[in-house]
Amino acid sequence: MKKPTVVLSGVAKRYGKVEAVKNVSFTLNEGETVALVGHNGAGKTTLIKLMLGLIRPSGGSINVMGEDPAAGDVAVRKKLGYLPESVAFHAALTGRETIAFYARLKHVGPSNSLELLERVGLGADAADRPVRTYSKGMRQRLGLAQALLGEPRLLLLDEPTSGLDPALRRRFYDLLSELRSKGTTILLSSHALTELEDRADRLLIVNKGVAVADGTMDDLRGLARLPIRVSVKFAAGATVRSFTNGPAAWRVTEDGRLEADVAMVDKIALLKEVTTCPDDIADLQVTEPTLDDLYAHFLGAGKITS
Numbered sequence: 001m002k003k004p005t006v007v008l009s010g011v012a013k014r015y016g017k018v019e020a021v022k023n024v025s026f027t028l029n030e031g032e033t034v035a036l037v038g039h040n041g042a043g044k045t046t047l048i049k050l051m052l053g054l055i056r057p058s059g060g061s062i063n064v065m066g067e068d069p070a071a072g073d074v075a076v077r078k079k080l081g082y083l084p085e086s087v088a089f090h091a092a093l094t095g096r097e098t099i100a101f102y103a104r105l106k107h108v109g110p111s112n113s114l115e116l117l118e119r120v121g122l123g124a125d126a127a128d129r130p131v132r133t134y135s136k137g138m139r140q141r142l143g144l145a146q147a148l149l150g151e152p153r154l155l156l157l158d159e160p161t162s163g164l165d166p167a168l169r170r171r172f173y174d175l176l177s178e179l180r181s182k183g184t185t186i187l188l189s190s191h192a193l194t195e196l197e198d199r200a201d202r203l204l205i206v207n208k209g210v211a212v213a214d215g216t217m218d219d220l221r222g223l224a225r226l227p228i229r230v231s232v233k234f235a236a237g238a239t240v241r242s243f244t245n246g247p248a249a250w251r252v253t254e255d256g257r258l259e260a261d262v263a264m265v266d267k268i269a270l271l272k273e274v275t276t277c278p279d280d281i282a283d284l285q286v287t288e289p290t291l292d293d294l295y296a297h298f299l300g301a302g303k304i305t306s
């Protein structure tokens with residue numbers, strides 16, 4: 001059975017009159033990568049700060065690795081890594097000095113600082129340059145190296161790939177899968193929906209402080225019941241058939257394909273019908289709802305969990 005790293009039960013957070021988080025409950029398990037998504041101001045950073053123990057909830061309870069994170073237990077803090085949304089470092093310190101500084105704050109040995117910097121793609125040359133000479137992407141990577149200090153069991157990453165080019169993003173996600181395979185729990189707060197789609201085990205969608213959906217992509221697709229799109233291209237010389245028996249209403253696209261949107265439950269029946277004469281078909285595409293589609297759907301719906 002999966003071991004929970006974080007458990008939130010009925011958590012609320014008020015800032016004066018603003019109800020930033022309302023009755024939120026979820027669990028993050030060992031070795032799980034969960035994407036936390038929501039519009040600006042939805043409450044994502046507030047949830048992360050609550051899990052870090054930087055702020056206290058106005059209601060409900062939070063348990064991180066068996067402890068109340070706001071109790072200030074050093075042993076728990078050592079096992080926690082955090083990358084804030086905007087990373088700010090002392091401009092005059094080198095990358096290596098920055099890591100040594102954070103290692104002291106976290107009470108972990110700085111001995112592996114160079115190895116840590118190399119892991120995030122900052123080599124020896126960059127390690128000994130002052131941070132003021134770093135590009136935005138290099139600062140972001142330094143932030144990630146700082147979050148990885150002490151081999152954390154829980155990583156909370158707020159917009160971790162902002163400022164990273166596509167190659168560095170790939171490298172970043174490779175690093176995350178390596179950590180995940182070692183059992184690290186990872187929470188990624190991000191607006192970059194397309195890159196989260198294949199990388200998160202689970203999605204947690206928040207809207208105006210409320211968790212409106214929690215589940216895997218497949219769970220959420222099942223709950224949303226959004227249609228899938230089937231698109232057929234006929235082979236040259238094939239007689240273009242019309243599929244009249246199936247459940248779908250077909251249309252002809254500008255590039256001459258036949259296209260239809262059908263409910264998930266009708267998918268197999270439709271594909272059987274379409275492929276009765278396989279030699280007539282040059283191409284067949286089946287497109288499931290994307291995370292963008294699901295996100296739009298759940299923001300328009302009430303609370304739904306798998």
Ligand SMILES: Nc1ncnc2c1ncn2[C@@H]1O[C@H](COP(=O)(O)OP(=O)(O)OP(=O)(O)O)[C@@H](O)[C@H]1O
Pocket residue numbers: 015016018019020038039040041042043044045046047085
């Ligand atoms: N210290 C604070 N004092 C008052 N209101 C706050 C404070 N911090 C956050 N809020 C409010 O709480 C709500 C949630 O903010 P939060 O920063 O958690 O959202 P977010 O989902 O992280 O947004 P973004 O995607 O823009 O970073 C917003 O309405 C915000 O204005």
